[in-house]
Amino acid sequence: MAKLNVAMLAQTSALLPDNIEEVHAFWIAGGSCDGCSIAAVGATSPSVEDLTNGTIPGAPKVILHHPVLAVNAGESFMEPFRLAAKGELGAPFVILCEGSIMDEGLAAETGGYWSGMGSDLDENGDPQPIPSSSWVTRMAEHAAAVIAVGTCATWGGIPAAAGNPTNSGSVMDLLGEDYRSSLGLPVVNIPGCAPQGDNITETIIAVLLFLHGIGPLPEFDELGRPAWLFGETVHRGCTRAGYYEEGEFAKQHGDKECLVEVGCWGPVVQCNINQRGAINGMGGCMNVGAPCIGCTMPGFPDSFAPFYQTPPGTVVSSNISRVTGSLVGNLRKMTQASQNRTNKWNKDGNVPSGWGHVAEPSVLEKVAHFAYEKLQFKNSPKPGSKVK
Ligand code: SF4
Numbered sequence: 453m454a455k456l457n458v459a460m461l462a463q464t465s466a467l468l469p470d471n472i473e474e475v476h477a478f479w480i481a482g483g484s485c486d487g488c489s490i491a492a493v494g495a496t497s498p499s500v501e502d503l504t505n506g507t508i509p510g511a512p513k514v515i516l517h518h519p520v521l522a523v524n525a526g527e528s529f530m531e532p533f534r535l536a537a538k539g540e541l542g543a544p545f546v547i548l549c550e551g552s553i554m555d556e557g558l559a560a561e562t563g564g565y566w567s568g569m570g571s572d573l574d575e576n577g578d579p580q581p582i583p584s585s586s587w588v589t590r591m592a593e594h595a596a597a598v599i600a601v602g603t604c605a606t607w608g609g610i611p612a613a614a615g616n617p618t619n620s621g622s623v624m625d626l627l628g629e630d631y632r633s634s635l636g637l638p639v640v641n642i643p644g645c646a647p648q649g650d651n652i653t654e655t656i657i658a659v660l661l662f663l664h665g666i667g668p669l670p671e672f673d674e675l676g677r678p679a680w681l682f683g684e685t686v687h688r689g690c691t692r693a694g695y696y697e698e699g700e701f702a703k704q705h706g707d708k709e710c711l712v713e714v715g716c717w718g719p720v721v722q723c724n725i726n727q728r729g730a731i732n733g734m735g736g737c738m739n740v741g742a743p744c745i746g747c748t749m750p751g752f753p754d755s756f757a758p759f760y761q762t763p764p765g766t767v768v769s770s771n772i773s774r775v776t777g778s779l780v781g782n783l784r785k786m787t788q789a790s791q792n793r794t795n796k797w798n799k800d801g802n803v804p805s806g807w808g809h810v811a812e813p814s815v816l817e818k819v820a821h822f823a824y825e826k827l828q829f830k831n832s833p834k835p836g837s838k839v840k
Pocket residue numbers: 686687688690691692693694696709710711712716717718719738743744
């Protein structure tokens with residue numbers, strides 16, 4: 453089957469019927485720490501409550517079936533899963549997968565299972581757990597969309613790290629490249645360990661609005677990531693990027709400068725954590741002093757380990773920044789010092805501040821600044837000068 457691109461997606465995806473007012477969302481947890489669930493319920497824009505209360509104009513109300521958040525339990529909780537797996541739910545649904553897909557064949561060799569939910573009776577009439585991976589394959593065929601939430605579900609994540617005793621993989625690994633949902637979508641991937649909650653809920657609502665014929669076609673990259681969320685690197689949105697540019701680097705954790713030399717992979721990692729923050733616009737790795745360890749990337753964790761060591765290639769790039777940045781930074785400091793003075797203070801040769809003594813520029817600094825200004829305003833009029 454040919455790979456799907458955005459144009460084909462628009463053609464192949466059917467839309468939800470106009471009169472659909474409710475869409476079911478089934479949360480299935482594989483090898484996970486539940487961090488993605490915690491992240492999702494922390495979302496604010498939109499919140500899980502916005503989705504489940506149907507308060508977003510044009511979007512169908514979401515009926516959430518979550519093993520931790522549900523108020524019902526036992527067979528009354530499992531029944532909608534069973535109906536959805538048979539294609540008999542009678543309403544459109546999406547599945548949200550959290551955690552890696554573990555090799556249940558391995559567990560079965562010793563009579564166990566890795567992760568599961570509910571049970572079926574075996575040939576002896578004994579209840580046997582239904583593995584999470586089995587739920588995913590059973591339900592994916594009928595789902596309007598399959599959304600992998602978090603790095604374990606999107607790429608395999610920590611359970612699939614070197615050694616990988618459970619032979620873990622991703623939802624894409626399980627369903628294969630030819631998988632398409634009932635409405636024509638390949639697996640949608642929202643990586644992050646854990647992803648920001650808003651990245652989860654925003655993607656869900658974007659997909660629902662599109663499938664409902666109201667929203668524009670959301671753009672996904674070749675790995676099924678929402679392109680508008682994962683198209684840029686951490687570094688480009690980092691509040692410390694100015695320090696990087698001027699060649700100023702943190703020597704230890706807690707320093708305010710760029711964290712690249714204490715292990716930040718931000719220049720190559722695709723993630724919007726710095727712009728979006730962790731919860732409600734607050735926090736976010738570099739914003740609170742943590743170097744990026746690449747948790748949204750398919751190579752995580754092995755390709756980024758050992759953590760908190762200077763990433764390869766940094767010696768070249770940070771030393772280039774040191775050389776060019778120290779020159780540019782010093783020129784900026786010169787301009788900054790002159791812009792911190794009024795014309796009157798310059799004329800008087802004194803800053804009348806009661807807060808502290810402001811040193812007058814030395815003769816050498818005045819000469820350097822004069823020459824630099826000539827260069828700065830070579831092709832543009834100096835502010836306050838008469839335009840000829
Ligand atoms: Fe880039 Fe990381 Fe430095 Fe931020 S802390 S500027 S992301 S290298």
